[in-house]
Amino acid sequence: MNKPQPLNHTREQITSLDNELLALLARRRELSLDVARSKEVDVRPIRDTTREKELLSRLVKQGREQGLDAHYVISLYQSIIEDSVLNQQAYLHGRANPETQKQQYCIAYLGARGSYSYLAATRYCDRRQVEMQDLGCQSFDEIVQAVESGHADYGFLPIENTSSGSINEVYDVLQHTSLAIVGETTIEVGHCLLANSGSTINDIKTVYAHPQPISQCSRYLSQHGQFKLEYCSSSAEAMEKVCNANDNSVAAIGSAEGGALYQLEAIESGLANQKINQSRFIVVARKAVEVPSQLPAKCTLIMATGQKPGALVEALLVLKARNLNMSKLESRPIPGTPWEEMFYLDIDANLASEPMQAALKELEKTTRFIKVLGCYPCETVKPTQLSSSQLMIEPNTSKATTVTATAQTKQQRVSKQYKAEPSQVLSGQLCLGAGQIGALSQVQLPIELPQFEQMAKSLKESGFQAVVLQGLSQQSDLINSINHFKNALAQFDLVCILAIEHETDLTIATQFADMVMLSGNLMYNQAILTQLGSLLIPVILERNAMASVDDLLNAAEEVLSQGNQQLALCESGVTTLNNSGKPSLDLAALVELKALSHLPVVVNPSYAIDAEQLPTFARAIKQLKGDGIMMNLSAIESTTQAQSDELVKTVLSNLYH
Numbered sequence: 001m002n003k004p005q006p007l008n009h010t011r012e013q014i015t016s017l018d019n020e021l022l023a024l025l026a027r028r029r030e031l032s033l034d035v036a037r038s039k040e041v042d043v044r045p046i047r048d049t050t051r052e053k054e055l056l057s058r059l060v061k062q063g064r065e066q067g068l069d070a071h072y073v074i075s076l077y078q079s080i081i082e083d084s085v086l087n088q089q090a091y092l093h094g095r096a097n098p099e100t101q102k103q104q105y106c107i108a109y110l111g112a113r114g115s116y117s118y119l120a121a122t123r124y125c126d127r128r129q130v131e132m133q134d135l136g137c138q139s140f141d142e143i144v145q146a147v148e149s150g151h152a153d154y155g156f157l158p159i160e161n162t163s164s165g166s167i168n169e170v171y172d173v174l175q176h177t178s179l180a181i182v183g184e185t186t187i188e189v190g191h192c193l194l195a196n197s198g199s200t201i202n203d204i205k206t207v208y209a210h211p212q213p214i215s216q217c218s219r220y221l222s223q224h225g226q227f228k229l230e231y232c233s234s235s236a237e238a239m240e241k242v243c244n245a246n247d248n249s250v251a252a253i254g255s256a257e258g259g260a261l262y263q264l265e266a267i268e269s270g271l272a273n274q275k276i277n278q279s280r281f282i283v284v285a286r287k288a289v290e291v292p293s294q295l296p297a298k299c300t301l302i303m304a305t306g307q308k309p310g311a312l313v314e315a316l317l318v319l320k321a322r323n324l325n326m327s328k329l330e331s332r333p334i335p336g337t338p339w340e341e342m343f344y345l346d347i348d349a350n351l352a353s354e355p356m357q358a359a360l361k362e363l364e365k366t367t368r369f370i371k372v373l374g375c376y377p378c379e380t381v382k383p384t385q386l387s388s389s390q391l392m393i394e395p396n397t398s399k400a401t402t403v404t405a406t407a408q409t410k411q412q413r414v415s416k417q418y419k420a421e422p423s424q425v426l427s428g429q430l431c432l433g434a435g436q437i438g439a440l441s442q443v444q445l446p447i448e449l450p451q452f453e454q455m456a457k458s459l460k461e462s463g464f465q466a467v468v469l470q471g472l473s474q475q476s477d478l479i480n481s482i483n484h485f486k487n488a489l490a491q492f493d494l495v496c497i498l499a500i501e502h503e504t505d506l507t508i509a510t511q512f513a514d515m516v517m518l519s520g521n522l523m524y525n526q527a528i529l530t531q532l533g534s535l536l537i538p539v540i541l542e543r544n545a546m547a548s549v550d551d552l553l554n555a556a557e558e559v560l561s562q563g564n565q566q567l568a569l570c571e572s573g574v575t576t577l578n579n580s581g582k583p584s585l586d587l588a589a590l591v592e593l594k595a596l597s598h599l600p601v602v603v604n605p606s607y608a609i610d611a612e613q614l615p616t617f618a619r620a621i622k623q624l625k626g627d628g629i630m631m632n633l634s635a636i637e638s639t640t641q642a643q644s645d646e647l648v649k650t651v652l653s654n655l656y657h
C-alpha cells in the first residue's frame with residue numbers, strides 16, 4: 001500500500017471542499033429565492049413535487065455513477081429542499097404582510113437562553129434574517145402578557161411534542177387571549193444529559209429538568225432509577241442550576257446546543273423515548289396575518305358545540321362537506337362549566353378561501369362559541385419520496401432485462417386472477433364498480449364562476465355525481481378559480497375531478513382534486529403513472545386513442561403497483577380509418593377489459609357518437625356491464641338547452657333503469 005498523504009494535508013483538502021460546498025449551498029438558496037419571486041408574479045404554488053421527483057431521480061442516478069448511495073443523496077436533498085421551501089414561504093409571507101418586515105423582533109419565550117423555546121425562536125428569526133431580542137419568561141401567561149402589552153412582538157408557545165403529545169396549559173392560555181396565531185415552527189428536540197466538564201455518567205446523582213423532557217425521556221430515566229429528579233420551570237433553568245452548582249454529581253436534560261451556552265457537556269445523548277422527537281411551537285402576535293394563496297395554510301379554531309348528542313359530529317361534517325381536512329382535534333374543559341368542553345381544531349386551509357369562509361358561516365349557526373385563533377403558513381414539509389423502481393435505477397442494468405422483468409409481473413394486480421371480486425372506486429356521491437354505475441360530466445375550461453355555479457346546479461339536477469374539469473391550463477388565476485369551482489361543486493355534492501392533460505397540470509390537479517383523470521395522451525408517461533400510483537385520491541386512466549387494451553392494462557398495473565388501488569379505466573374511443581374524423585367507440589374493449597380485469601370501466605361516448613344515438617349507447621354500456629358514463633355536454637351539439645337537458649335525462653334514465 002502506498003504511504004497515504006499526511007493527515008493534516010487531507011484535512012486541509014476536506015476543509016477547502018466544505019467551504020466550496022457551503023458557498024454552493026448559499027448560492028442555491030439565493031436561486032431558490034429568485035424562484036419565489038417568479039412564483040409571486042405568476043401566483044404559482046411554492047411546492048412542486050413533480051420537479052422535486054425529477055430532480056431527485058436525476059441526482060440519485062448521477063450520484064450512483066460517482067459512488068454515492070441513493071439514500072444518502074436523497075436524505076441530503078430532502079433537507080436542502082425543505083430549507084428551500086421554508087425560505088420561499090417565509091419570503092412570500094413577509095411580502096404579503098409588509099408591516100411584519102422589521103430589522104429586529106422582540107420575542108417572548110419560556111425560560112432563558114438555551115431552552116428549546118429559545119432555539120425555536122432563534123431558528124424562526126434566522127430564517128427571516130431578522131435580529132432577535134430575547135425576552136425570557138417564567139410561564140405561558142407571562143409570555144402572552146408580554147405580547148399583549150406590546151413589550152414583545154411575538155410569543156413562542158410549545159403546542160405539541162411527538163413523544164409527549166399536546167401541551168394542555170398552552171391550549172388553556174389560548175382560550176383567553178386576544179392574540180392571533182401567525183406562525184408555527186417545528187424543531188428537532190435532541191435530549192441529552194448535560195453535565196459539568198469532567199463528569200461521567202457514574203458521578204450523576206441528581207437530574208434537573210422541565211416536566212416535559214422528563215416525560216419524553218421516561219424510558220431512559222426508569223433505566224436509571226438511581227437519579228433523583230428535580231423539576232424546573234424550563235430546560236434553561238435546569239442547565240443554569242448545573243452550571244452554577246460547580247458539582248460533578250448534577251446534570252440537566254436539554255439540547256447539546258443549549259448546553260454549550262452554559263459550558264455543559266453532553267455525557268449521554270438520544271435520551272428521548274422516540275427516535276424522532278420534535279416539538280411544534282406556535283407563534284402569537286397582536287395582529288393576525290394574511291397567507292398568500294400559494295402557501296400551504298393552516299387555520300386554528302376554537303369552538304364549543306351545543307350540548308345535544310352528536311353536536312361535534314355535526315360540526316365536523318360541515319368541514320367534510322367542504323373537503324376541509326382537519327389535521328388536529330383537541331378538547332379542553334371550559335373552566336366553571338363542568339363536563340363542557342372547548343374544541344381546538346387545526347384545519348389545512350386558508351382562512352380567506354371560499355370553503356373555509358363557507359364552513360365558518362355554517363359553524364357559526366350550529367356552535368355556541370367559535371373563534372378563529374389564526375391562519376398561518378404550514379411549516380411541515382413532507383419529504384418527497386421516490387418509488388422503489390426509481391430508486392433501483394442501476395446505471396449498468398440492460399434495459400431489455402428490466403422490460404422483460406416488469407412485463408412478467410405486469411397484468412398481475414389488474415387481473416381477475418389476482419383479485420376475483422370487482423373493485424369499487426368511491427369518492428363522495430360517486431361510486432364506480434361492483435354493481436354501481438356512475439355519471440360524470442366533463443366541463444371545458446376556461447369558464448366564468450357565475451356560469452359555472454349555474455352549470456353545477458343543473459348537472460346535479462340532471463343526476464350527475466361528478467364533474468371532470470378539463471383544460472386547466474386555459475383557466476386564468478388557476479388556484480383561486482379551482483377553489484371557487486370546488487366550492488360550487490361541494491354545494492351540490494358533486495365530486496371535483498381534475499383532468500391532467502399536460503405534465504404541468506399534475507401538481508395542481510393532485511393538490512386540489514377529489515379525484516384526478518389522466519388524459520389518454522399521457523397514458524404512456526411512466527413518471528406520471530408512478531406519481532398517480534402514490535396518491536391517496538382515486539384516479540381515472542383514459543385509454544390513449546392509439547393504445548391497445550394491453551397497453552391500458554400495463555399503464556394501470558403501474559399505478560396499482562405503487563400503492564394506489566383507487567383506480568378506474570376509461571374508454572373514450574380509438575382512432576380508426578372510418579373517414580368521419582371522429583374516433584370509434586370500442587365497446588369490444590369494454591367487454592375485454594371487464595373480462596380481464598376487476599377494475600371499473602367508465603365509457604365516454606361523447607366524442608365518437610352522435611347525440612341522437614347516445615340513449616342507445618347508454619343502454620349498451622349498461623348491458624355490457626360498464627361501470628359509468630362520462631359525457632362532454634359541449635361536444636353534444638343539440639339545438640337548444642331544453643333539448644340537451646332532455647337528451648341527458650334519457651341517457652341517464654337508460655343507464656339507471
Ligand SMILES: O=C(O)C(=O)C[C@]1(C(=O)O)C=C[C@@H](O)C=C1
Pocket residue numbers: 032035036046047048049051052055080081084085088
Ligand atoms: O423549482 C422550483 O419550483 C423551486 O421552488 C425550487 C425547489 C428546489 O429547491 O429545488 C424547491 C421547491 C419545489 O418544490 C421544487 C424545487
